[in-house]
Amino acid sequence: MSAQSLGLCLLAYFGVLYGISRAVGKSNSNATFFSANKKAPWYLVAFGMIGASLSGLTFVSVPGWVASTQLGYVQMVLGYALGYLFIGTILLPLYYKWNVVSIYSYLQHRFGKSTYKTGASFFILSRLTGTSFRMFLVLKVLHWIALDSLQVPFWASAAIAIIGIWLYTQKTGIKTIIYTDTVQTICMLLALIVGIYVMIDALQLDAVSLGVWWQAQPTTQMFFWEDWNSGQHFVKQFFAGVLISFAMTGLDQEMMQKNLSCHSLRDAQKNMFWFTIALVVVTILFLVLGVLLTAYAQANEITVSGDSLFPVVATQSGLGKLFTYTFIFGLIAAAFSSADSSMTSLATSASIDLWEIDKGERGVKQRKLLHRIIAVALWCCMVVFYYVIKTESVIAQLLLFAGYTYGPLLGLFLLGIFSKRALRDKYAPIICIVTPVLTYCIATLSKTNFGFDFGFFVLALNGALSLILLWFSGIGLPVYQSAPPGKTTAKSS
Numbered sequence: 001m002s003a004q005s006l007g008l009c010l011l012a013y014f015g016v017l018y019g020i021s022r023a024v025g026k027s028n029s030n031a032t033f034f035s036a037n038k039k040a041p042w043y044l045v046a047f048g049m050i051g052a053s054l055s056g057l058t059f060v061s062v063p064g065w066v067a068s069t070q071l072g073y074v075q076m077v078l079g080y081a082l083g084y085l086f087i088g089t090i091l092l093p094l095y096y097k098w099n100v101v102s103i104y105s106y107l108q109h110r111f112g113k114s115t116y117k118t119g120a121s122f123f124i125l126s127r128l129t130g131t132s133f134r135m136f137l138v139l140k141v142l143h144w145i146a147l148d149s150l151q152v153p154f155w156a157s158a159a160i161a162i163i164g165i166w167l168y169t170q171k172t173g174i175k176t177i178i179y180t181d182t183v184q185t186i187c188m189l190l191a192l193i194v195g196i197y198v199m200i201d202a203l204q205l206d207a208v209s210l211g212v213w214w215q216a217q218p219t220t221q222m223f224f225w226e227d228w229n230s231g232q233h234f235v236k237q238f239f240a241g242v243l244i245s246f247a248m249t250g251l252d253q254e255m256m257q258k259n260l261s262c263h264s265l266r267d268a269q270k271n272m273f274w275f276t277i278a279l280v281v282v283t284i285l286f287l288v289l290g291v292l293l294t295a296y297a298q299a300n301e302i303t304v305s306g307d308s309l310f311p312v313v314a315t316q317s318g319l320g321k322l323f324t325y326t327f328i329f330g331l332i333a334a335a336f337s338s339a340d341s342s343m344t345s346l347a348t349s350a351s352i353d354l355w356e357i358d359k360g361e362r363g364v365k366q367r368k369l370l371h372r373i374i375a376v377a378l379w380c381c382m383v384v385f386y387y388v389i390k391t392e393s394v395i396a397q398l399l400l401f402a403g404y405t406y407g408p409l410l411g412l413f414l415l416g417i418f419s420k421r422a423l424r425d426k427y428a429p430i431i432c433i434v435t436p437v438l439t440y441c442i443a444t445l446s447k448t449n450f451g452f453d454f455g456f457f458v459l460a461l462n463g464a465l466s467l468i469l470l471w472f473s474g475i476g477l478p479v480y481q482s483a484p485p486g487k488t489t490a491k492s493s
Contacts, residue, residue, distance in 0.1 A: 006146040006328065013332050014164045016183065017340075021168035021176040030363055033173030034101050034348050040178050040261035046271040048181025049258055050278050051188050051337035053249070058286055059188060059334035060137060064309040066290030071222040072232045077283045079241020081276050086242075087250035088272035090417065095256065096265040102352040103256045110416040110480065112425030118432050119412055120353030123253055124346060126405035131342035132381035133401075135161060138335035139382070141311045145328075158382045165340045166375045170368065173344045174261055181258075184337035191330025192285055195314070198323045199292035203299070219291050231453035240457040247406035247459060251413055254345035343378065347371040404439060407462025408432035414463065415470050422477040423470050431473060435466040 031037055062073060091103075098106055104123065108116035139157055147157055169176055205213055214220060224232045249255040262268040293309050296302070296317075304312045313319070314327035350370045351357045357366040412428070415421055439462040446452045454461060 006142065009325070009328050010164075010332065013329065013336075014168070017180045017336070018168045020179050020183065021172060024176055024179055025172055027175075028171055028364060030351070030357070030367055032175050033171075033344070033367060034352070035257070036173075036175035036178060036261040038261060038263055040175070040258070040263075042262045042267035042271040043274070044178055044182055045258050045262060046275040046278070048178055048185055048337075049255065049271070049275050050282060051181050051185030051333060052255070052258075052341050053275075053279055054188060054282065054286075054334065054337075058283060059191075059330060060141060060307050060310055062283065062286045063290035063293050064306040066219050066287060067294045067305050067309070069232060070219045071287050071291070072224055072237060073287060074222050074284060075224070075232075075234050075237035076241035076244070077280055079238040079243075080245040081280050083242040083245030084249065084272055084276040084279075086246055088269045088276075091246075091250040091256070091413075092259060092268050092272065093265060094417065095260060096268070100260070102349050103251070103253055103260075104349065104353050107412060107416065111412070111423055111428065114425045115412065115423070115428040117354065118429045119409055120349050122405055122409050122432060123251075123349055124354075126248075126401075126409075127252070127254060127342055127346055128377060128381055129401060129405070131339055131346075132378055132385055134338050135335055135378070136382050136385045137307065138331055140386075141307075141331060144308075144311065145315055154386045155379075155383050158379050158386075161335070161339075162375050162379045162382075165336060165343055166371070169340050169344050170371055173347070174257055174341075177341045177344055178258065178261065180340060181337055184333035187326075187329045187333035188337070189282065191326040191333075192282070192289060194323055194326040195289050195310075196285065196292065198319050199289065199296055202296055202319060203292065214291075217291055217295060219294050229450075229452050231457075236454070236457040240459060243410065243457075243459045243463065244406075247410045247463070251406065251409045252345075253349045254341050257345050257348060258341070339378070343371070343374055346374045346378075350374060404436040404458070404462060407439060407459055408435055408466045410459065410463035411435070411466025411470055414467055419471075420480045421471055421474050422480050423474040424477070427473045428470065431469045432466065435462055435469060438465055 025032065027037075065073060094106065095103055098109060100106055102120070104116055104120040107119045135158070139154065139161060143152070143154065143157065168180065200210070203213075223234050224230065224237075225234055227233060228235075230236075259268040259271060262271060289310075293313050296313060297304065297309060300317070302309075302312060302317070310327070311331075315324050347367060347370050350373070351363075351367045355366060355370060357363040357370075408431070412432070415423070439458060442461060443454045443458050446454060
């Protein structure tokens, strides 16, 4: 693909999203930006969340991951499904009960202001890093396809991407995101379907031979039970998936902000139910695409692997313009479907949790300022990652990092939901900083001295350590008594 073609694709894409932002409404209020005035259709939220959850990581990394991990990711995906069930039955009723705009407001009701600020800060750290990882990956691919030939510096392309996202989210926020996510999800699914069809045709497979061919592939093992010390063992992967989905979705303002934009708890739960089914099916299809891509690369002596596999086959193998262009639009959609909602949720949490913005027009100005600050912070992180990340699969790094940053959040929410234990509010920040360090030391020593790899299950270790230390900090304090939701509600616009 030429640089001119890529530029036209980007202009067309941003033009459509900006047009959607202009069409969905002209309200400039914080209520619209933060919660879409609680009028979002649940079915649009569910469909759009597929694209936001998949992002550029699933789009590029999961198919490329098959060569090294086979279909082991399915074990974690099945864990995701159980985690989403817990979100729908435990967390969503809690958030609707307290009528929160930012989910971390619950921590203030339950424990106190220092704990509340700590939880929000860990989310902002986690989401800034995660979104930067995703954007970095996609921009890296776009540079490889065309931008490097034009000698466009990475910092400039990152700035253009961030400015583009800021333009269509800065006014109506989550209300725009609900509709743009729908378009972006369609682009990603179209690229997936076209990719599978083209690969089956290129490998000359049909309905009769496909089953036999699949059984003969060396990359189709799905469940791993043999080596308990391996990070890919089923038990570790499955329960890590449960905890990762519970923490990275249920305790994440970005994903829950969309659920909380629904009119009622019942609508939000319907959204989670259908979203879970769709996400599991779509992720498995991405793994199927990975098996096909790996087989095609081996048959045609294509030596690339990992995150480069899908881009190279789609754009350099001469398999047709339809495959190339659907891949490009899917890749762009994968990048921005997560980044735009991340920027909005980060602005929401910074406005409500950290800044505690005022009401009325002054609050709108404060929110807009914070939105710009978040955009600049995302750009800075992407530029830093460009020089730090070199070889390891980005999705692996993201999930491992999440185990350290979401662990304290997991401990805080588990203690608050499943016990009436109080904690000493002033000690919460210290405990939440210490536990990731302890987790890293334990995980490193375990792998070095005993050959036991926690893998993504490090989130469970981190959450457990956080829970234990937080529990001990509350020794001697009176039992927590719940305040009536009507009298104690989250600060909102």
